[in-house]
Amino acid sequence: MITITRLFGIMFCVVFTNSVCAQQPKTSLSGSIHSYKPQLVTKGIDIPWGMAWLDEKTILVSDRKGELRVISNGILLHEKVTGLPELRAQGQGGLLDVAVDPNYNENGLIYFSYSGLEGEGEGAHTSVMRAKLQDFKLTEQAVIFDAGPNSIKGQHFGSRLSFDKQGYLYISSGDRGNRDVNPQRLDRDAGKIHRINSDGSIPKDNPFIAQKDANSSVYSFGHRNPQGMAMHPVTGDIWTHEHGPKGGDEINIIQPGANYGWPVISFGVNYSGSSFTDLTEKEGMQQPAWYWVPSIAPSGMTFVNGDIYPDWKGKILVGSLKFAYLVALELDGNKVLSQEILFPGIGRVRNVVQGADGYIYVATDGAGIFKIVPSK
Template sequence: MKRTSYLYTLLVAAILALGSCSSTSSPNATTDAGANAVASAAAPEAGLQSAKASYISYCSGCHGEELEAFADRKWKHGSSDEDLFKAIKHGYPDEGMPAFDETFTDEEIKGLVAYIKEGIKEVKAYDFTEERSQAAVQQSEDLNFRLDTVVTGLDVPWGMAFLPQGEMLITDRSGVLYRFTQKKQLQEITGGPKVLAQGQGGLLDVELHPNFAKNNIIYLSYSAFKEEGGNTLSTTAVMRAKLEGNKLTNQQVIFEALPYSRTRHHYGSRLEFGRDGYIYLSVGDRGNHDENPQSLERGPGKVHRIKDDGSTPADNPFVNQAGAVASTYSYGHRNIQGMVLHPQTGEIWTHEHGPRGGDEVNVLEKGKNYGWPVISYGINYNGTVLTELTKKEGMEQPLHYWVPSIGPSGMAFVTGDRYKGWEGDLMVGSLRFQFLSRLMMDGNKILGEEKLLKNIGRVRDVKMSPDGYLYVAVESPGLIYRLVPVE
């Protein structure tokens, strides 16, 4: 069954749900019936286009164009029609769900509720892997390749790190750290941090120490939490630990982004060692764009730079500024979920989520302000204008931006000689549109984009492995693929 056909049916059902009403008989019942038949045939078609446009424009960025994010949803606030109506109309700002009471009428919200409830049934029954395996050989502009399924049985794989002897560490947002062994077994590693696996939080990225082969030290970013005043507060934190077999020891929390917050979104969070031997780590604005990104006295909305033991480098840009968070390297960020070291220049590249539009690719520079929320190429999720400015003196412009938003997550530069024609290109995963974006590079210039692996699933991470292959982690269900070039 094609996804488009069932979505069409669902949208018509939602529209009819809005338009249903009781009628009374009349002397001209036959004539009325004929006229109504013509009208009802036209009304769903017109309404279909409107409802489809509304869902795609306002909802799909977070929930998927085909409702994938609802498939295994745990309904924290209830799943009745009334519960969903309330969630859409009034929102849950602390969890990243905006209010749409000024965007949609009550009748339009009822239509969205009907669409979501019926759509969930179809999404759960639909086998997404069928679409992913339709073509044994994938084609790009420069080479052909196939997908090898490497790892199965995950929930939401968030980060990958490659161990010696061909093994892999995988973080699952649920809070589990896995080792994928040479024998292709998925083994759980104990001793990891306790995480708040709610909203966008959980166990996030994983990074090896540059001298891992000698010291077995790894780093994990995650959503830490504490109870305060009857509320559960959380933030982005980093744990350093030693990997001994399938157990973590010598655990140390070496970073916490202060202040803690009641929100459950925009944690960031990627980890990357620079050539200077320091850790670069991203922290999202935690949904508080009014205070966090532009304030040097607050940890969220920043890229931080710390030593491998968590201490602060003496040459950080704001280390001597009174009141500033000393670990801050750059600021004015919304939610960075992609970070990678450029293999030639040694620069740190990032991408981050915009709001509705305005996802960005940037090269990090020491002490620079990347503008959020003063400048942006996007608008609020509910359609309101956040800022009229896209440029301002003293604020950096992105190398590349997407409108509409693709929901970027994970990124990697293509290295080695396995992928002829892709050498040096930047690969970025798309959560929203479920593809792998190939940004074609010439030095630091992005020349164009090719969309690969359409309908692969919500791409969460992209990594180049020491074996020279690209690995792609996707959600729903949680799988990791390897891209293998073919003649």
């Protein structure tokens, strides 16, 4: 049950602090949705978790079941990439995100996250491998990150990858279904955002590098299951979103050493409807830039820039697995002002990315990968 204190806190937030808290979504089709339409690129990938561009015509796509595929000139090539590591494709685990090095044209490096077996203990956890791709074969493979300890649970791997302007690699790791231990303990990798160098070494200015009871790759903590992450193209800040339980999905701006509160504070409840905390805020813990009640099950996240989408320029696009639509979030600096629902019924959105060609691509479970194009 939601207590009176908790209910009042939510009502106060909605009425008085809309710049921080979620508003009711706009469900009508506004003018901007009529300016663009989804154009099917390809089907044939069951759960297209990650998308990364090698050039303006070539896309690497990870299928969660454990396949790395190539789309060239809008065609899904039959041949699959070989040389992937052993992984555990179970529950929410499998082959997850994929990213290219900021200097890919010079070094040819790609990165992908997966439910790896490298860590200590039985089961799997979030791992990251770096490699090169030659003729559909991965070469020079090196595991540069493996979270621990492993778990036999099949949920909450997090697993988005993003580079910042300095070339640091950020990795999201979910709480692995152990909310009472992992997110708030700095000696556990689960429930964290990690920051590493591209070779797996640790940046010297990471916030907990000198703390004996903390893992040095940890950059922020108190996260549940972040499945969206992107760098703001102007400020260079790393933004994430994460799944709440029943309600309380969040968007956060990641700050070094910050505690994002899970599960001490939350705007959500247990899936049964019972409450696990009466707190929506606490001193020393970050408030989200935005949250959703009810949950939309967010997955994938991209900032829109360039001139192809004047109606969306400067906004964030987020995919919804639960409701099968996109959400466009209006920003004023670091404040999220409002949201708009786009393309209802497009499919369970697993990822949304602005590609190297400037177009928005939307990957859905089973329905295909779509390119958003002007309708006129």
